Amino acid sequence: MKRFILLIIAFLAVLAVQAQLLITGVVEDSTTNKAVKGASVTLVRHGKPLKFTRTDQQGQFRISVEGLEADDSLLVSSLGYAKTKAKIAERGATKVLMTEEAFELNEVTVKGRRILGRQDTTVYDLTRFANERDNSLKDVLRKLPGVEVGDGGELKVNGKALSRFTVEGLDLTGGRYNQLEENIKAKDVKNAEIINHDQPIKALEGKVLTDAVAMNIVLKDDTRDKLLSTLRPHLLVGKPTHPGGSANILQIGKNRQWMYGLAYDRTGRDLSTGMNVLTSSGRAQSQATLPQWFSTPSIYTPIDAERLRFNTSQRYGASRIQKLRNDGELRFTANYLRTVERQETMNESVYDFGAPIPTTTSQKQHLTLRHDLLTSEIEHKVNTQTTYGKDVLEVSASQVDALSVMNDSLTQRIRTPQIDVAGSLYRLFTVGKGQLSVQTGIDFHHSNPDLYINDGKTRLKTNLWHLALSAGWLRKRLYLTQQYSAGIDVQNLNTMGNNTKLSAYLTPFFQYERGKLQAAITPRLSFERLTHQQRSFLLWQPSIYLKWKAGRRSEWTLTGSYSELTGQMSSFALSRYQQNYRTFYENEGLMPQTSGLFATLDYVYKRPIKEFFFNSNMTMGRNWRNTITDFTIADGKYYLSM
Numbered sequence: 105m106k107r108f109i110l111l112i113i114a115f116l117a118v119l120a121v122q123a124q125l126l127i128t129g130v131v132e133d134s135t136t137n138k139a140v141k142g143a144s145v146t147l148v149r150h151g152k153p154l155k156f157t158r159t160d161q162q163g164q165f166r167i168s169v170e171g172l173e174a175d176d177s178l179l180v181s182s183l184g185y186a187k188t189k190a191k192i193a194e195r196g197a198t199k200v201l202m203t204e205e206a207f208e209l210n211e212v213t214v215k216g217r218r219i220l221g222r223q224d225t226t227v228y229d230l231t232r233f234a235n236e237r238d239n240s241l242k243d244v245l246r247k248l249p250g251v252e253v254g255d256g257g258e259l260k261v262n263g264k265a266l267s268r269f270t271v272e273g274l275d276l277t278g279g280r281y282n283q284l285e286e287n288i289k290a291k292d293v294k295n296a297e298i299i300n301h302d303q304p305i306k307a308l309e310g311k312v313l314t315d316a317v318a319m320n321i322v323l324k325d326d327t328r329d330k331l332l333s334t335l336r337p338h339l340l341v342g343k344p345t346h347p348g349g350s351a352n353i354l355q356i357g358k359n360r361q362w363m364y365g366l367a368y369d370r371t372g373r374d375l376s377t378g379m380n381v382l383t384s385s386g387r388a389q390s391q392a393t394l395p396q397w398f399s400t401p402s403i404y405t406p407i408d409a410e411r412l413r414f415n416t417s418q419r420y421g422a423s424r425i426q427k428l429r430n431d432g433e434l435r436f437t438a439n440y441l442r443t444v445e446r447q448e449t450m451n452e453s454v455y456d457f458g459a460p461i462p463t464t465t466s467q468k469q470h471l472t473l474r475h476d477l478l479t480s481e482i483e484h485k486v487n488t489q490t491t492y493g494k495d496v497l498e499v500s501a502s503q504v505d506a507l508s509v510m511n512d513s514l515t516q517r518i519r520t521p522q523i524d525v526a527g528s529l530y531r532l533f534t535v536g537k538g539q540l541s542v543q544t545g546i547d548f549h550h551s552n553p554d555l556y557i558n559d560g561k562t563r564l565k566t567n568l569w570h571l572a573l574s575a576g577w578l579r580k581r582l583y584l585t586q587q588y589s590a591g592i593d594v595q596n597l598n599t600m601g602n603n604t605k606l607s608a609y610l611t612p613f614f615q616y617e618r619g620k621l622q623a624a625i626t627p628r629l630s631f632e633r634l635t636h637q638q639r640s641f642l643l644w645q646p647s648i649y650l651k652w653k654a655g656r657r658s659e660w661t662l663t664g665s666y667s668e669l670t671g672q673m674s675s676f677a678l679s680r681y682q683q684n685y686r687t688f689y690e691n692e693g694l695m696p697q698t699s700g701l702f703a704t705l706d707y708v709y710k711r712p713i714k715e716f717f718f719n720s721n722m723t724m725g726r727n728w729r730n731t732i733t734d735f736t737i738a739d740g741k742y743y744l745s746m
C-alpha cells in the first residue's frame with residue numbers, strides 16, 4: 105500500500121505537456137536595432153493565417169505549432185512600419201528587421217478592447233480578429249487565444265471540450281455545431297462569448313457547481329433574421345471526372361432559426377463528422393447499446409486523408425428551432441448520410457506463441473464498404489427559474505454493408521441493418537427550498553445482421569429493450585448542497601434466448617462551497633441482478649471533486665473516482681459464434697468484472713486582457729480485471745476464448 109501511495113504522489117508531481125515545436129524570434133527596427141514591441145506576428149501557411157501573437161516589451165515572440173511545412177512564413181506588421189514577410193530560421197531564433205514607413209492618418213476611430221472579461225464570461229470581439237482572408241466562423245475561431253479547433257470541428261477552450269454551443273442563445277443543430285462553423289460567414293459574426301462554470305439549467309444556478317465551458321456566438325445586427333446562403337461547387341478533373349460541392353441556406357434570429365444543407369463529395373473529405381453530436385446540454389436519459397456480433401471490416405487509416413478521393417459521400421440535413429412561451433424551445437433535426445468507400449490492402453502478421461517457428465498469417469483484401477444512416481429527432485425543452493424539462497423522441501435507421509474479396513479465392517459479406525427508437529422525459533421542479541427531479545426513458549433496438557461466406561449464411565436476430573426510471577432530490581443550505589438520486593434500470597436482450605439484467609442504484613451527493621474552495625463527494629452504490637445466469641453484484645462507485653481558486657487568474661482542480669463495473673451482456677449472451685470468416689469467439693458463461701481507479705489534476709491560468717492563457721493536465725489510472733482472453737491460431741483460423 106505504501107508503494108502504491110508513493111506511485112500516486114509521483115504521478116501527481118508530473119505535468120503532462122504535449123510536445124510541440126516552438127518558433128521563437130525578435131522584431132527590431134532595421135535602422136536603430138531597437139526592439140519593436142506590440143508588433144503583430146502571424147504564422148502563414150498556404151497563404152492563410154495559422155497562428156497569431158504579439159511581441160513583448162523586448163520585441164520577442166513565441167509561437168507553438170505541431171509541425172512546420174516548406175512554405176510556412178511569418179508576416180509581421182506594426183504601426184509606422186512596412187509589413188514584413190520573413191522566412192523562419194531553421195535553427196535558433198528568427199530575427200525580423202522592419203523598415204519605417206511614413207503614412208497619413210485620415211481618420212481616428214476609438215475602439216474597445218478585443219477581449220473583455222466579466223465574472224465567468226470572456227467576450228471576444230470577432231470583428232477585431234477577422235479579416236478579408238477568413239471565409240467562415242471556423243477561420244475566425246482558430247485565431248482566438250486559448251481556443252483550439254479540431255479536424256472535425258471540435259472546439260476546446262484552454263484544453264477543455266465545450267459542453268454547450270449556441271448561436272444567439274439557441275442550439276440549432278442539437279450539438280452538431282461543426283455544421284454552423286462551416287456555414288456562418290466570418291463577415292457576419294460579432295462576438296464570441298466563453299462561459300466558464302456554465303450551468304444551463306436555470307433552476308440549479310447557484311445551487312450545483314459545474315466545471316463546464318460553453319460558447320455563444322452573437323451575429324451582427326444587420327445579419328440577424330436574414331437569409332444566409334453558402335454555395336461551394338467543385339469539379340474534379342482526371343480519371344474519373346466528377347462534379348461535387350455543398351449548398352447551405354440558413355436564417356438565424358433570437359427567437360427562430362432554421363437551416364437546410366446538402367453536400368456531395370469525392371475529394372476525400374469526411375462528411376460523417378457533420379453527424380457527430382459534439383455537445384449535449386441539459387439531461388437526457390442514456391440509451392442501451394445493441395451488441396455487434398460480426399466484425400465489420402473498416403477502412404485502414406490512410407497516409408493522407410486526401411487519398412480517399414475515389415470514395416463517395418453525401419449528406420442531407422434539416423434543422424429548425426424556435427422559442428416558446430416560458431423560455432421553452434422546440435427543435436427538430438433530421439440528417440441522412442451515405443458513404444461508399446473502397447480500399448485494397450495486403451498485410452502479413454507474425455505471432456510468437458513460444459514455438460520454435462512463429463505463426464504467420466496473411467491477407468489480401470479488396471473491400472467495398474457502404475454506410476447508410478438516417479436520423480431524426482424532436483426535442484421540447486422548458487427552462488425557467490422553477491422548472492426545467494426536456495422531452496426527446498429519436499428514430500433512426502442504419503445499415504452497414506461490407507463486401508470483401510480475400511486472397512482472390514474467398515468472398516465475405518457482412519450486412520448489419522438496424523432500427524432504433526428512443527423516447528425520454530425529464531422534469532425538474534423547485535419545491536420550497538429544494539428541487540425534485542423525475543426522469544424516465546424507454547428505447548428499443550432491432551437488428552438482423554447477416555454473415556455471408558461464399559455460399560454460406562449466418563443470421564443472428566437481436567432485439568434489445570431498455571427501460572430506465574429515476575428520481576432525485578436536491579437542497580442547498582448555506583454552504584452545503586445535498587442531492588439524493590435513486591433509480592432502476594431494466595434491459596432485456598433476446599438473441600437465441602432471453603437475457604435480462606436488473607439494476608438499482610442510490611447516489612448521494614454532497615457539495616461544499618465557500619470562498620475559494622469548492623468540494624464535492626459522491627458515494628454511489630448500485631446493485632445488479634442477471635436473472636438467466638442467476639448472479640448478483642453489489643458495486644461501489646465513489647468520486648470526489650476539489651477546486652481551489654488560488655487568485656483571480658489561477659485555478660486548481662482535482663478529481664478522483666473508483667468504480668466497479670460488470671461487462672456487457674454481449675460478452676456472455678452467446679456461448680460461441682463466428683465473428684468473421686476466420687475469427688471464432690467462445691465464452692463458457694464467464695461474466696467480466698472491472699475495477700478502476702482514476703484521478704486528474706488540472707491547473708488553469710488566464711489573463712484575458714493580456715491574451716495569455718495557460719493550462720496543464722495530469723491523469724493517473726489503474727484497472728483490475730477478472731478475465732483474460734486466450735488467443736490461438738490453428739489452420740489459419742483465429743480462436744478467442746474468455
